Amino acid sequence: MERVSGPCDPDPQARAWVEIDAQALAANTQAIRRYLGAQTELLAVIKADAYGHGAVTVAEVVLAHGATWLGVATLGEAIQLRRAGIEAPILLLSGVNTAAEVAALLYWRVEPTLAMGEQVFLFAQAAQSLGQTLPVHLDVDTGMSRLGIPWSQAADWVRLVYQTPGLRLASLYSHLATADDPDPQFVYTQQQRFEQVIQQVRRWGLPLPKLHLANSAGMLLDRQLHYDMVRVGLALYGYAPAPHLAGILPLQPVLQVRARITQIKDIAPGTGVSYGQRFIADRPMRLATVAIGYADGVPRALSQQLTALIGGRRVRQVGMITMDQLMLDVTEVPHAQVGQVVTLIGAEGDQRITAEDWARTLNTITWEVLCGFRHRLPRVLGKLPAPLVQEVS
Numbered sequence: 001m002e003r004v005s006g007p008c009d010p011d012p013q014a015r016a017w018v019e020i021d022a023q024a025l026a027a028n029t030q031a032i033r034r035y036l037g038a039q040t041e042l043l044a045v046i047k048a049d050a051y052g053h054g055a056v057t058v059a060e061v062v063l064a065h066g067a068t069w070l071g072v073a074t075l076g077e078a079i080q081l082r083r084a085g086i087e088a089p090i091l092l093l094s095g096v097n098t099a100a101e102v103a104a105l106l107y108w109r110v111e112p113t114l115a116m117g118e119q120v121f122l123f124a125q126a127a128q129s130l131g132q133t134l135p136v137h138l139d140v141d142t143g144m145s146r147l148g149i150p151w152s153q154a155a156d157w158v159r160l161v162y163q164t165p166g167l168r169l170a171s172l173y174s175h176l177a178t179a180d181d182p183d184p185q186f187v188y189t190q191q192q193r194f195e196q197v198i199q200q201v202r203r204w205g206l207p208l209p210k211l212h213l214a215n216s217a218g219m220l221l222d223r224q225l226h227y228d229m230v231r232v233g234l235a236l237y238g239y240a241p242a243p244h245l246a247g248i249l250p251l252q253p254v255l256q257v258r259a260r261i262t263q264i265k266d267i268a269p270g271t272g273v274s275y276g277q278r279f280i281a282d283r284p285m286r287l288a289t290v291a292i293g294y295a296d297g298v299p300r301a302l303s304q305q306l307t308a309l310i311g312g313r314r315v316r317q318v319g320m321i322t323m324d325q326l327m328l329d330v331t332e333v334p335h336a337q338v339g340q341v342v343t344l345i346g347a348e349g350d351q352r353i354t355a356e357d358w359a360r361t362l363n364t365i366t367w368e369v370l371c372g373f374r375h376r377l378p379r380v381l382g383k384l385p386a387p388l389v390q391e392v393s
């Protein structure tokens with residue numbers, strides 16, 4: 001017999017969790033909103049479950065504090081937002097290729113990117129057969145060489161969209177490839193190409209739709225890149241896209257990662273720790289086993305390079321990180337005990353560990369670290385739970 005009820009919802013803070021600081025997210029959104037001119041809209045990029053932060057919660061907060069558009073990468077992500085009752089306009093930033101997808105776009109009121117000329121016919125046919133008009137956002141490839149119609153042909157396709165029943169040109173946009181680079185030269189090459197398309201459309205006397213070009217880095221780099229809308233992801237989550245763009249806005253990290261100690265043990269000199277015994281104690285040590293591992297988004301490649309915070313003190317992680325658990329050296333933290341909360345990303349007292357720190361160690365980017373927390377960790381709204389130390393008998 002199938003059991004449908006019972007004690008099946010464990011305390012989300014029993015083991016390991018991601019904490020979302022909604023106040024920080026609201027403050028970041030407001031800071032960005034204030035930085036933009038009144039005529040520039042803010043599209044919040046919340047693809048990949050809002051970079052691991054939880055798309056529905058993030059959508060609700062950013063829309064309440066100044067964002068007017070949402071951007072996602074897949075139809076499934078858009079439908080999740082609509083099912084949660086989110087009504088704001090949604091731009092699908094990646095391509096769709098079938099009539100069934102277009103029908104779903106129309107049904108859920110999701111606005112697609114027009115990234116290839118051929119899609120004009122697919123979109124128009126599908127929309128016409130349903131007797132509807134599909135708003136489309138024409139993506140101009142000005143140098144990213146990913147999605148988009150090459151800038152030299154884009155104006156022709158703009159004209160065609162205007163002539164095609166069943167389609168409405170909602171925006172014309174492009175994506176910057178190097179806006180976080182200390183040398184901004186190629187950003188302006190891309191902008192010039194974008195401007196060429198705009199000028200051609202103007203010369204033909206066609207109306208200009210909404211124009212947008214900047215991601216977080218572009219927004220911070222130069223107000224001339226703002227146009228009618230900016231598409232911002234990383235900055236909303238509290239990180240600058242590059243060191244030279246830090247400090248322009250007062251951004252605060254939104255995501256914290258915490259886990260509890262599940263066991264404390266003393267080990268003798270010569271004792272090996274974890275798979276492969278890569279760490280051998282050279283003195284009597286006290287270890288804390290913590291209930292978080294690589295299946296939760298703590299990359300195994302951080303093994304022996306990670307630090308964590310316990311009661312405001314920084315400790316090092318030893319041995320290989322395993323799927324569900326990792327070990328910390330708590331020899332110098334005599335008060336460490338089972339049930340205590342450990343911070344992997346976040347602040348305790350004046351100590352802070354950021355996703356940027358992890359990215360630097362891993363030789364990757366902050367975006368990738370944040371997107372890693374999508375699978376197993378429950379998300380909790382708020383700040384560090386009190387009491388910090390759970391009493392255990």
Ligand SMILES: Cc1ncc(COP(=O)(O)O)c(C=O)c1O
Nearest residue numbers: 045093175215216231232233234
């Ligand atoms: C088309 C597009 N616009 C905007 C963004 C947001 O970028 P960022 O997170 O750097 O602000 C992305 C993210 O990759 C994107 O693909």
